[in-house]
Amino acid sequence: MKVLFIGTGLIGGSFSLAMRKHGLLTAAGGYSRNPKNLDKSIALGIIDQKFDTMEAGIAWADWIILSIPVDAIVKLLPGILDQLKPGQGVIDFGSTKGTICDAVATHPNRSQFLAAHPIAGTEYSGPDAAFDTLFDGKLMILCNENETDAALTSSFRMASEKIGMQLESMEAHAHDRHLAYISHLSHITSFALSNAVLEKEKDGDIILELAGSGFASTVRLAKSSPEMWAPIFMENKDKVLEALDDFLDQAQAFRTMLKENRSDEVLKFLEQGRLIKKVID
Amino acid sequence: MKVLFIGTGLIGGSFSLAMRKHGLLTAAGGYSRNPKNLDKSIALGIIDQKFDTMEAGIAWADWIILSIPVDAIVKLLPGILDQLKPGQGVIDFGSTKGTICDAVATHPNRSQFLAAHPIAGTEYSGPDAAFDTLFDGKLMILCNENETDAALTSSFRMASEKIGMQLESMEAHAHDRHLAYISHLSHITSFALSNAVLEKEKDGDIILELAGSGFASTVRLAKSSPEMWAPIFMENKDKVLEALDDFLDQAQAFRTMLKENRSDEVLKFLEQGRLIKKVID
Known part of the structure; x- marks a missing residue:
């Protein structure tokens, strides 16, 4: 061959x-x-x-x-x-x-x-x-x-x-929908997290010192190639936007619970999220 | 001792x-x-x-x-x-x-x-x-x-x-501000990502199969103890909200670029995020 x-x-x-x-x-x-x-x-x-x-x-x-x-x-x-x-x-x-x-x-x-x-x-x-x-x-x-x-x-x-x-x-479009949620969205949150932290923490030493706190794992995907990933997001735009909106809804809901001191709801939000353990462990 | x-x-x-x-x-x-x-x-x-x-x-x-x-x-x-x-x-x-x-x-x-x-x-x-x-x-x-x-x-x-x-x-409050950005925020995005994906992908098999795509690393922190983490977010509420808002601004900015087909800006967003590589590698 x-x-x-x-x-x-x-x-x-x-x-x-x-x-x-x-x-x-x-x-x-x-x-x-x-x-x-x-x-x-x-x-x-x-x-x-x-x-x-x-x-x-x-x-x-x-x-x-x-x-x-x-x-x-x-x-x-x-x-x-x-x-x-x-x-x-x-x-x-x-x-x-x-x-x-x-x-x-x-x-x-x-x-x-x-x-x-x-x-x-x-x-x-x-x-x-x-x-x-x-x-x-x-x-x-x-x-x-x-x-x-x-x-x-x-x-x-x-x-x-x-x-x-x-x-x-x-099927190709079903593939793209699954990947939007399980892969493309993970990459977007990593890049956005990296940008938010880099903008705030101009002193890279602090980031490096505290990276053991879980940050390194969450932000790992932000090291991926922009030349590969920008076209992925553009080509899969509709499904990526759908996934991103679902994610933003979750993050906004959490924000509201926290702001309004609804600690029971915060706990429930985390308990639900933790169910991922059963799936990927 | x-x-x-x-x-x-x-x-x-x-x-x-x-x-x-x-x-x-x-x-x-x-x-x-x-x-x-x-x-x-x-x-x-x-x-x-x-x-x-x-x-x-x-x-x-x-x-x-x-x-x-x-x-x-x-x-x-x-x-x-x-x-x-x-x-x-x-x-x-x-x-x-x-x-x-x-x-x-x-x-x-x-x-x-x-x-x-x-x-x-x-x-x-x-x-x-x-x-x-x-x-x-x-x-x-x-x-x-x-x-x-x-x-x-x-x-x-x-x-x-x-x-x-x-x-x-x-100093204690400086500590809390750094941790809000570099640790607490990472945990929130992991939990929110997990919730968004679990809600969409009721079929855990698909998540498991595709988890190699980077998802597992991004969502790892969602396996953390809710009993430990809910109080952290509540006790550090003001600084966590500040960090979360910065993150949401980044994610929303990305959403707009993508929706409006501004591929040059998407690429630039990813290139900026990738600078984290220099800090933590």
Whole structure:
């Protein structure tokens, strides 16, 4: 299997390393608008060769894996599908799936595209952040699988399982709604918390000293890549706004209880929130 | 040194275990309104003996360490100071310090009280959660030290250093303002996030599957004890409201940018938030 990675950062890079480790790669190629990242990716063993044009890379590959910001995926994907010959497949790893699936819904080569979202990551980014065990035991969500050629789906499922992932199937917009609540919202609260604290506590030493108080964990996601996350929020705007409004309603309700000294309600609010323990422990 | 622990949960229990490990305890006693916790604490080696009345425990001890909800500290502390004989000292481990210090500011035995806040913890609670290395390398903040007898302060400093802690000195209300931003606010956003998600995602399986997406880290603090945290928010109400309002302003600003498709501003918001990386990495 020859795979062209468009995007060799944390996610794409780790997937390449994991495929290689499990003997699933004959060769990995890379294409990027940023050639510096490709040289680094070759040095790190993520890819074996780089292509000067995307077209050359596509012509060479069995699979093309897109692991770039979601707005870039929406833009590139139709043109890539145009160029595919029978037997080739393109898989995207974007964190939103609705606008991407919609963009190619009526494309004549739609069946050569598989929409995937590996639920894994760290707060770091770039080829340097990639490592071959990132996906161990993690979830790979496939969206709108019935629109994809069965051979592509089953070989990608097999590869994902081989690198230790569990598979899950979801409709693209349902995926985006769940992710808005469970992932995108967490990132927004982390970034907003970080901004509020940085504005108040100009003296970073105090933040650092007190960070053991739980702050570091709550704000960890604010270290994520803005270039990756701004497009996620924009592409998933409606569902993110719905989730954010639900969150703001909760925070405002808490504010009112506190301001009005309703300590029983404050306690109940915390007890309800603590039920998350039963779910994720 | 004979120490009476009023509260032998995560914090008090861990401090007793750490003192014992470093040879700082002759004996540890416990008093609680909940005798069940005391029997468990004896079984876990946190204390050697329990007292049926607080008075008996106080008469026996060199130090009394209060590690109970902050509203209970405010209530109990003046009565405890009333009973102290020369040479005895009482130290509280509450997460807010302003109302506690204010409550005893003019007490004739004020100098026998030391206001302390160990910046350590996990999301678990109770004697079972206690362990003897919880405080290794962590910060112990002492508030309004100049109002405390120098002998008590220096022996408590020595004990804290011996168990591996760094010491920091702060004015009580300044402490509460910093903690409102860096700790209390983090807990509120975690609880609010948990409530918003639990209300939407009634199917816990989906939450569990997608929790790898960063959610688990952001919501970790929502597993904290409501009985400990409700009083913290109430006792530190004014400063918590100030911090919460700053946070809500940030979240609302983000909401407006997103709703109005101002993608450059969204990116800038994330880039600013990401500066936290420089502080805590």
